[in-house]
Every structure is written in structure tokens, then in C-alpha cells.
Amino acid sequence: MDQSTGFMPLVCESASESSEDDQAGPCLAPGAACSCVEGDLSHDDMRKLAAKFEHECLTKDGLFPKYDRREYKDDKLAKQDSVDCSRAIKVYVDMRPQELKRIDDENEQFGLVFVLKLWWRDPRLKNFKAQLCIEKEAPNTAPFLEEIDVVVRELHEDGTLVFEDFQKLGSRQTRKKHEYVSISPPKWENHFFPKHTFINQVDAEAQGGIHIAERQLLWCNEAGGVVEYKAKYDRVFEETLELKEFPMDRQLCRVKLTAESPVSDFQFIAIDTCRRLSKVTDMWETSKEEDHPECIVYVRHVDRILPSSNMIQRSLVNMVLHVRRKPDFFYHSVWLMVALINGISLCSFAIRPSHHSGRLSYLSTCFLAVLAYRYIINDSLPKKSYTTYADQYIISACAFQAVLCLWSSILMFCWRVSEDQDEHLDPDTRGRIVAADVAALGLATFAFILLNCQLLSWWRIARFHSWQEVYERTTNKEPYFPVDECKSCGGTFLSQQHCHADPNKRCQNSDCKQQNIHTHYLTPKNVPEDMRSALLPSLKDRLKRHGPADEVEEYLAAHA
Ligand SMILES: [Zn+2]
Ligand SMILES: [Zn+2]
Ligand SMILES: [Zn+2]
Structure with missing residues (x-):
């Protein structure tokens, strides 16, 4: 009769201490192996990587000028060519999320209203x-x-x-x-347009979901014409959700924009990295943490060296919304109800121990009621191989019921073996059985109150995973600032975008080439501003350091 283990939700017991820990501190999540906590990469290492990238891969006006393609055969350089991107058109991009309409857990989709704005100078758009x-x-x-x-x-x-x-x-x-x-x-079809698509859009064929899409010639002169493109989207995107922490999970909702031409044709430049989300569906909230932005828009950095001569690179833009589920719905309609049913099942102790069948049928009714909540939760979530926190809670509630049933059966058995032929019990035995029953009631009530209170306080104060862990989830691998750390030679390298999520990638140190690599996916909070602007320079960052490079940037500094 071990009720406490049966009912114990699989949580760590140090819940009450968590309020003192800061966010980088130990996390409370059950079973989470925190292999990498913020801080195992030094800022100096990261700064070196970012500075190296900026020095080798970016011109002063934010353009990526060239990349090399090197093909190796038997560890020997077989073929090498370099792709010149210095004539690429700079396309300034701004994405402003307006409303996160819903997050559909079951289909793993979300609906978002946002405005996409592009600006570029087309050198041929003149004298028309x-x-x-x-x-x-x-x-x-x-x-x-x-x-x-x-x-x-x-x-x-x-x-x-x-x-x-x-x-x-x-x-x-x-x-x-x-x-x-x-x-x-001008006749737009004769002129340059930065063709782009959204990779994770649901039903990519459909042209619907655009409210407005218009192009406007801002000005033109001998240097060409400057065009502004504006489109308002209301679209559904796919995003794999990781629900281990349901109903207190955090998710990234991402819109992935890709250019349909190689970086040698045009390159995206983000206007500003941090964006706000004005309206969120009421089941979710945006991250309200200090110095962690709600939404980031960034252009993924470009690889300097590609391993194959027929690979091309395209400019990629990610918009990442950081959202957290409000557990209130679960709290009101599942936790409270299941706790009440468990509480009611304690009333079975009021039934006389001699009336066994009455007690068992009472408990099995409660068991079925708890089970119904399991189906309610399962209906709203996609099928996953792991159990969510909510599942664990329901399972432990079922286990609590099962333990009560078991106790009733033991009681029934003791009663049966002790009674005589006339179904009479001598008062001593009867007294002992009743005392044991009262003790069991006390123990069960204590376990019930203690664990529900602990769960409640845990929900109220718990801080779960850091955003870095959310970024590093196998379903996310958000390549905002990916850093490879080689466990063999100890070197750190900027992860290459074309293979950042490849589990078999090799160390970039040519003397090492081991496959023993852990990739850290850093978040905007982990990365100090100077490194951010070195690796992922937005126009705003660049304007702060150098001032506008041409009249287009001057215009954008004033208007965008
Ligand atoms: Zn953790
Ligand atoms: Zn290595
Ligand atoms: Zn890591």
C-alpha cells in the first residue's frame, strides 16, 4: 500500500526553491538532461567567431561578396571554384507580425497575420x-x-x-x-522582383491568404529605380510542437522565408531584428522575460565554403515568435476536476468495510471519470511517442484510484479470512481492520493534499526550460546563432547553415574531422549585441556603426 509513489507526479521535489534560482539556474523539468546550460561557451569564443565571420564574409555595406565551393575526393581537394556575389541586389526586408490567430495543437499549425515589406534598387528600372x-x-x-x-x-x-x-x-x-x-x-513584369516563398506554409500551392500586395516606385534616376513592395498575409504555417511540457510548454512559431534565386542574384537584409506582436490568441502569451524579445526577424548567415560544386545558396529569412501556453485552461478544466474526483474517491472510506462490492463499484466509477479526462486531453493533442506532463498527471490520478481499489480488496480479503461460518467477526479483529482502514484514509488524504498543493505551487512558480533549450530541441534546431563545439579537439566553430542539423557532420578543424560534435543553438539573450550585429547585421545595427551607405538606406533609416 504505497500510495505516495502511485500518486507522485513525476516532478522534482525542490519546487519551492526555484523562485530563488535565476533563469540560467537548474531547471525543474522532469527527466530533462540539461547537457548544455548557458555559460559553457565563453563570450570571448563567440565574439571571435562572429568577428571572424564579419571580417571574412561581409562587406561594409552588409553584402556577402563571394563563397567558395570545394569538392574533396579521398581527402584531397578535387575541384574548387568561387561564386561572385558582389553584384547581388540588396533587398531590404521587414516582417511585422500583427496577430497570432490560433495555434492548432492537433494539426501542429498556427495562423498568423503579418505584413511583409521589401525594398530594393533595380539598376535597370529607369528611362521607361x-x-x-x-x-x-x-x-x-x-x-x-x-x-x-x-x-x-x-x-x-x-x-x-x-x-x-x-x-x-x-x-x-x-x-x-x-x-x-x-x-x-512601369511594366513590372519586365523588371526585377525578388521572388520568394514561405517554406513551411500549409498548402503551398494556394495563392490565397494575401490581403494586399502592391509595388510602388519610390523614385528613379540614373542609378536605377527604388521599389517598395508591401504585402499583408493571413496564412497558416506548419510548426512541429514539442509537448513534453504540456500544458506549460513554450513553443517557437516560425515563418521561414526563402529567396527563389541564389545569393549571387539578390540577398536579403533585415531592417531590424526585434519586432513586437500586437495580438495573441488568448490561450497563449508572448514571452514576457526581461531582455528576451517576443519576436525576432533575422537573415540567416551565409556559408563561406560549400562542400559540393553544384550546391547553391539562397538568402533565408526567419521570423521567430516566442510564445508560452497559458496553463489556465488545463488548470480549470482538467486539474481541478481530476483533483475533485480523486477527493470524492476518498469518500469511499465512508462505506462500511463489510460492504465490499459497494466500495469497489464506487471506486471504479471514479476511475472511469478520471479516464474520461485522459481522452479529453488526447483528443486535443497530436499523437506523440512520449507522455506529456498532463498525461503523467492523469496517469498518477488513475494510479491513485487503483491503489484505493487494491486497498479495498486487501480489506475484503482480510475480512473474509477472519469471519466465521455465520459471517461474524470477533470484535478484536473487526477493531483492527477498522483501525487499519482509518489509518489508510489518513495516509491517502495526506498524500492527496500534499501532492496537489505541491503541484499547484509548482505550476505557479516553476520556470521551465530556458529558451536555449527550446532552441536546441530536435524538432526546432533554430539556427539563429549555431555554434559547433567539438568534443574531441575542443574547438568551437560557427556552424554551417547547410548542415547545422546534420547529426553526422564532422569537425571543421581539418586536422581533427571527428564526428563528435555538439551544436549549441544560442538565443538572442545569450548573444551580446555586438556579436549579434557582427554575425546577423540588420540595417539598424549597421546604421549605428557606419551610417547609411547610399540614398536607399538613408530613406529606410527615416521611413522604415
Ligand atoms: Zn532543462
Ligand atoms: Zn575537432
Ligand atoms: Zn548546447
């Missing part, structure tokens, strides 16, 4: 033919609108237009914005 609409005044009649064919030579940001009439080319005219009605946009 267009229709200019002007107000014509003629004698003896009211003014009317006339469309004339023109060649646009310059369009200024304030709307001033320099053009030549198509009929008499060679004579330039200038009109201010109020001196003409409108100018038709």
Missing part, C-alpha cells in the same frame, strides 16, 4: 515608357484630362517628374507633383 495624365486646358471648352506617352527620365521622392514627350524626344520637361494628375507605373 509610361502614360502621363495631365489636365489640358483648351480654348472655348472646360479643361479635360489627357494621357500622353512619355519616357520617364527621373522621378523624385517628392513626386517631381522629369520626362520627355514620346513624340518629340530630346526635350526634357519637369513637372511638380501638383502639375500632373498621375503617372502610370
Whole structure:
């Protein structure tokens, strides 16, 4: 009769101490092997990696100028070429999440409304033919609108237009914005567009889910035309959820944007890394931790060396939302109910020990009621090979019922072997059995109250995994700042994007080449700002250090 182990939810007992620990401290999660806690990589190591990357792989204006492709055969360099990316078009990208509409646990999807904005300068977008609409005044009649064919030579940001009439080319005219009605946009299909797709979008074929998508020519001159593209999306994305910690789990909701042309054609540059999410579905909340952003938008760093001559790299942008489930729903509608049923099952002790069948049928009813909650939870979650915390709680509640049933059976058995032929018990034996029953009631009640209170306090104060552990989950492997640590030679390297999640990757040290590598997935909180801006420079970071590189960046500094 060991009720305490039967009912014990598989939690660590030091729950009450956790409030003193800081977030990097030991975590309370049951069974979690914390192989890497923040701090086993020194900031100096990371700073060196980031500085090396910045020095070797980025120009001052944030462009990735070239990468090498080296093919090895039998450990000898067989083929090498380098890909020049210095003529790539810089595409500035901004993604602003607006509303996280829902997170669908069962299908592992989430719905998000967000705005995508792109800006770029197309060097060929100039001297194009267009229709200019002007107000014509003629004698003896009211003014009317006339469309004339023109060649646009310059369009200024304030709307001033320099053009030549198509009929008499060679004579330039200038009109201010109020001196003409409108100018038709260039034929977009003739010009550059940074083609992109969302990798993890559900039903990638569907073109739906875009509210608006428009292109606007901001200005054009001899250097080309600067275009702003704006699209508002309302779409569903896939994201594998790890639910071991359900209902107190944290998840990353990611939107993965990929360019459809290699980095030698165009490269994304993020405007700013930190973004806010204005509205979240009421079952979830955004991370409210100090110095951990709710949402980050970053361009994944590019690999300097690729291992195969037919690999190409594309520019990739990740938007990562950090969200945490509010356990209130589970707390009200599962924990409370199951605790009540367990409490009610303690009432079985009020049934006389001689009335065995009554006690057993009472307990089995309670057992079925607890079991029903297991189905309620299972219905809302995807099938996973592991048990969630909620499962563990329900299982321990079932075990509590089973122990009570077992105790009743033992009692029944003792009663049966002690009674005489007339089903009478001598008062001594009867007294002993009743005393044992009362003791069992006391023990069960004590275990019930203690463990539910502990669970309650644990939920209220527990801090679960650090975000780094969420980043490092096998289902996530969020490559914001991945660092390889070789367990054989002790070296640390910036992980390569094309193989950061490959379990068989080799050490980047050419003298070592062992497969004994642990990849740390660092979070924005682990990475000091100077390293962040060295490895993943957003326009904002770069403006702080160098000032704008050209008039496009000047414009974005003021408007984006
Ligand atoms: Zn942990
Ligand atoms: Zn090594
Ligand atoms: Zn790690």
C-alpha cells in the first residue's frame, strides 16, 4: 500500500526553491538532461567567431561578396571554384507580425497575420515608357484630362517628374507633383522582383491568404529605380510542437522565408531584428522575460565554403515568435476536476468495510471519470511517442484510484479470512481492520493534499526550460546563432547553415574531422549585441556603426 509513489507526479521535489534560482539556474523539468546550460561557451569564443565571420564574409555595406565551393575526393581537394556575389541586389526586408490567430495543437499549425515589406534598387528600372495624365486646358471648352506617352527620365521622392514627350524626344520637361494628375507605373513584369516563398506554409500551392500586395516606385534616376513592395498575409504555417511540457510548454512559431534565386542574384537584409506582436490568441502569451524579445526577424548567415560544386545558396529569412501556453485552461478544466474526483474517491472510506462490492463499484466509477479526462486531453493533442506532463498527471490520478481499489480488496480479503461460518467477526479483529482502514484514509488524504498543493505551487512558480533549450530541441534546431563545439579537439566553430542539423557532420578543424560534435543553438539573450550585429547585421545595427551607405538606406533609416 504505497500510495505516495502511485500518486507522485513525476516532478522534482525542490519546487519551492526555484523562485530563488535565476533563469540560467537548474531547471525543474522532469527527466530533462540539461547537457548544455548557458555559460559553457565563453563570450570571448563567440565574439571571435562572429568577428571572424564579419571580417571574412561581409562587406561594409552588409553584402556577402563571394563563397567558395570545394569538392574533396579521398581527402584531397578535387575541384574548387568561387561564386561572385558582389553584384547581388540588396533587398531590404521587414516582417511585422500583427496577430497570432490560433495555434492548432492537433494539426501542429498556427495562423498568423503579418505584413511583409521589401525594398530594393533595380539598376535597370529607369528611362521607361509610361502614360502621363495631365489636365489640358483648351480654348472655348472646360479643361479635360489627357494621357500622353512619355519616357520617364527621373522621378523624385517628392513626386517631381522629369520626362520627355514620346513624340518629340530630346526635350526634357519637369513637372511638380501638383502639375500632373498621375503617372502610370512601369511594366513590372519586365523588371526585377525578388521572388520568394514561405517554406513551411500549409498548402503551398494556394495563392490565397494575401490581403494586399502592391509595388510602388519610390523614385528613379540614373542609378536605377527604388521599389517598395508591401504585402499583408493571413496564412497558416506548419510548426512541429514539442509537448513534453504540456500544458506549460513554450513553443517557437516560425515563418521561414526563402529567396527563389541564389545569393549571387539578390540577398536579403533585415531592417531590424526585434519586432513586437500586437495580438495573441488568448490561450497563449508572448514571452514576457526581461531582455528576451517576443519576436525576432533575422537573415540567416551565409556559408563561406560549400562542400559540393553544384550546391547553391539562397538568402533565408526567419521570423521567430516566442510564445508560452497559458496553463489556465488545463488548470480549470482538467486539474481541478481530476483533483475533485480523486477527493470524492476518498469518500469511499465512508462505506462500511463489510460492504465490499459497494466500495469497489464506487471506486471504479471514479476511475472511469478520471479516464474520461485522459481522452479529453488526447483528443486535443497530436499523437506523440512520449507522455506529456498532463498525461503523467492523469496517469498518477488513475494510479491513485487503483491503489484505493487494491486497498479495498486487501480489506475484503482480510475480512473474509477472519469471519466465521455465520459471517461474524470477533470484535478484536473487526477493531483492527477498522483501525487499519482509518489509518489508510489518513495516509491517502495526506498524500492527496500534499501532492496537489505541491503541484499547484509548482505550476505557479516553476520556470521551465530556458529558451536555449527550446532552441536546441530536435524538432526546432533554430539556427539563429549555431555554434559547433567539438568534443574531441575542443574547438568551437560557427556552424554551417547547410548542415547545422546534420547529426553526422564532422569537425571543421581539418586536422581533427571527428564526428563528435555538439551544436549549441544560442538565443538572442545569450548573444551580446555586438556579436549579434557582427554575425546577423540588420540595417539598424549597421546604421549605428557606419551610417547609411547610399540614398536607399538613408530613406529606410527615416521611413522604415
Ligand atoms: Zn532543462
Ligand atoms: Zn575537432
Ligand atoms: Zn548546447
